[in-house]
Amino acid sequence: MMNLKNKMLAMGLGLSLSMMATRFCTAQSVWTLDKCLEYAAAHNRELSAGRQRLAVATTAASQSKAMLLPAVTGSASLDHYWQIPVQVFPGELLGQPQGTFIPVRLGTPWMGNAGLQANLSLVDAEGWKKIKTSMLEQQLKASQNHSEQKLVAKNVRMAYYAAVLHQQDYHAAEGRVRDFQESHRLIALNFEKGITDQIAVNQSLTLLEDLGDEAAGIQASYQQSLLDLKFWMGFPLADSIPIDTGGILFPEAAPQTDFNAQRLPDFTQDSLTVDIARAAVRESTAALYPKLSAVSGYSRLGFGSEASFITRSKWFSSGYVGLRLSMPIFDMAQMHYQLKKDKESVLLAEAERQAGISSGNKAFLAAKIGYDRARQELASLQKKEALARDNIGLSTKKLQKGIMDMIQMKQLQDEMTVVRRKRLAARMQCLIQIVEFEYLQGN
Numbered sequence: 001m002m003n004l005k006n007k008m009l010a011m012g013l014g015l016s017l018s019m020m021a022t023r024f025c026t027a028q029s030v031w032t033l034d035k036c037l038e039y040a041a042a043h044n045r046e047l048s049a050g051r052q053r054l055a056v057a058t059t060a061a062s063q064s065k066a067m068l069l070p071a072v073t074g075s076a077s078l079d080h081y082w083q084i085p086v087q088v089f090p091g092e093l094l095g096q097p098q099g100t101f102i103p104v105r106l107g108t109p110w111m112g113n114a115g116l117q118a119n120l121s122l123v124d125a126e127g128w129k130k131i132k133t134s135m136l137e138q139q140l141k142a143s144q145n146h147s148e149q150k151l152v153a154k155n156v157r158m159a160y161y162a163a164v165l166h167q168q169d170y171h172a173a174e175g176r177v178r179d180f181q182e183s184h185r186l187i188a189l190n191f192e193k194g195i196t197d198q199i200a201v202n203q204s205l206t207l208l209e210d211l212g213d214e215a216a217g218i219q220a221s222y223q224q225s226l227l228d229l230k231f232w233m234g235f236p237l238a239d240s241i242p243i244d245t246g247g248i249l250f251p252e253a254a255p256q257t258d259f260n261a262q263r264l265p266d267f268t269q270d271s272l273t274v275d276i277a278r279a280a281v282r283e284s285t286a287a288l289y290p291k292l293s294a295v296s297g298y299s300r301l302g303f304g305s306e307a308s309f310i311t312r313s314k315w316f317s318s319g320y321v322g323l324r325l326s327m328p329i330f331d332m333a334q335m336h337y338q339l340k341k342d343k344e345s346v347l348l349a350e351a352e353r354q355a356g357i358s359s360g361n362k363a364f365l366a367a368k369i370g371y372d373r374a375r376q377e378l379a380s381l382q383k384k385e386a387l388a389r390d391n392i393g394l395s396t397k398k399l400q401k402g403i404m405d406m407i408q409m410k411q412l413q414d415e416m417t418v419v420r421r422k423r424l425a426a427r428m429q430c431l432i433q434i435v436e437f438e439y440l441q442g443n
Helices: 002-024 033-043 045-066 125-192 198-233 267-286 332-400 406-440
Strands: 071-080 086-090 101-105 110-123 291-304 315-326
Touching (some): 125 198, 125 332
């Protein structure tokens, strides 16, 4: 008997210490659902990565805009010709017979070049389309980050609700153990008086052990729910997190909203994916248009027989300014296959968006059916649990009067366990479907 008491004390020690710590903490130290959601929004690892992806997309959009600004390039070179290039000139230029050629070495062993080149795009339809595409991609990353925020909030809420319900269930299981300890004491007392036999005592002890094991299992489920909650919050997994035990607001009915495809969590990003695919078609088409640029350059050339010409030789300057027009004439890969691929990508993006809407509609209707069924089951189980609790109370009174039936007592306790577990599952299912409703419809 002392070993059993020690076991029960050890099982409840962790939660009891947590409850004591919570009782003496200030209100700010208790983690409410809103506080958990606020913490998750700032510390969840995936959301942090999403914010960084958005920052990269923002910089990429700015980079595409900067492509239309003037580009200035500097260059410098120093070459040593161990074999000076030869150019052939007609012989008649130097009084030789017609049809003859004279080889002339051009240049010196050392040559240098330094200069600047500038390019300003004047007409570039493809460049403007790229800016539009990059801005859409920036919006897509922002939308993806927003959708991820909704998903994280959904998971935080589910983990929080599971933790609260398991904690409440543990308190109930712990109370059942304490109540049956009194029943076991009565049975042991009757055994000492010779009213019952050792079999009844052993059966009672086994039942008490079963109740203790059940409470320990519920406590483990509670700890697992807290671990899930801390993970989705981005909270240090090794730290304790006392949650608000004041209960959960439980609506009487599911949110009465009709399905709206535009409020699905992924609808905006799916639509932006379609827009990006269409922009890619326009960009590929614009790549076939003429491009006009203003170009300019300035350079200085130096020559010498030794490397010291850099400081001693005369440098010759040259410069130019003009217009440069370019236009693709034949490019099968770009003109045909790239355009065809981009148009097919538009059809793919539109099909995926419709598939997402269909999937979201199905999930919405499934959540509605699941919620209605869970509510019906919960109402029935609450009545059954009340009856099972009354039966256990009546059975305890029979024990107090010396009327003992351990088989019936075990059946009643098993019935109570099954009903309570089903009631917890139904209550959790109601909350899950409510969270799913709100997630699917943008709340």
